[in-house]
Amino acid sequence: MKSKGYTLVELVIAVSIIGILITIATLDFKGMQQKANVEKITREMLSDLSNVRITAMTMKRRYIITLNPRNYTFKSYSSQEPDTAGKVVLNKDLPTDIMKLGNSLQAFSNDTINVDDRGMTTSPPAWAIAVTPSNSSAAVDCLVISTVRINMGKVNGT
Numbered sequence: 001m002k003s004k005g006y007t008l009v010e011l012v013i014a015v016s017i018i019g020i021l022i023t024i025a026t027l028d029f030k031g032m033q034q035k036a037n038v039e040k041i042t043r044e045m046l047s048d049l050s051n052v053r054i055t056a057m058t059m060k061r062r063y064i065i066t067l068n069p070r071n072y073t074f075k076s077y078s079s080q081e082p083d084t085a086g087k088v089v090l091n092k093d094l095p096t097d098i099m100k101l102g103n104s105l106q107a108f109s110n111d112t113i114n115v116d117d118r119g120m121t122t123s124p125p126a127w128a129i130a131v132t133p134s135n136s137s138a139a140v141d142c143l144v145i146s147t148v149r150i151n152m153g154k155v156n157g158t
Contacts, residue, residue: 031137038138041094041131042152045143048074048090049150057119063089065115067108067129069097101128101142101155113145120147130155 052063052074062077064086071093075086099105114122121127127145131138140152 034133035138037095038131038133038141041096041098042138042140042143044092045072045098045129045131046150046152048072048092049143049145052090053115053119053150056115056117060117062117063115065113067098067111067113069099069107070094072098097132099130099132101130105130105132121145122147 049065052065055061056063064075064077066073066075071091073088073092074090076089077086097107099107100111113124113127116122125147128142129145130142138154140154142153142155144151144153
């Protein structure tokens with residue numbers, strides 16, 4: 001006798017295999033989203049910080065960058081203005097925390113980076129900023145800001 005259909009056992013096995021594959025793909029997709037989000041934030045911060053340095057050089061203006069766990073703000077100053085004045089040129093809220101990277105991760109609390117009219121950071125001499133969660137498998141998740149350059153990298157250095 002010829003069979004023209006599938007047995008119930010064959011259908012149950014096929015549906016089970018499809019369910020397992022969908023579950024694996026969904027778990028991996030969440031990790032990929034987290035990784036992409038960390039990389040996106042790191043690259044956006046690099047772009048914003050680089051733009052403020054270039055603008056400082058071309059417009060001959062000072063900038064103060066204020067860092068907090070979930071946002072950062074750029075203020076523009078002329079050479080005559082005191083640090084209490086200033087015009088906010090960028091205020092960006094972040095979907096995840098950024099932290100100071102030293103011997104350990106520490107939360108920012110209105111910490112400032114000063115950029116002079118030559119585009120150089122004047123204080124502090126160097127900063128490391130980590131985009132959390134740093135345990136993601138993102139290719140880049142931190143920035144190192146020195147006097148004349150900004151580098152992207154990984155928190156654990158690999």
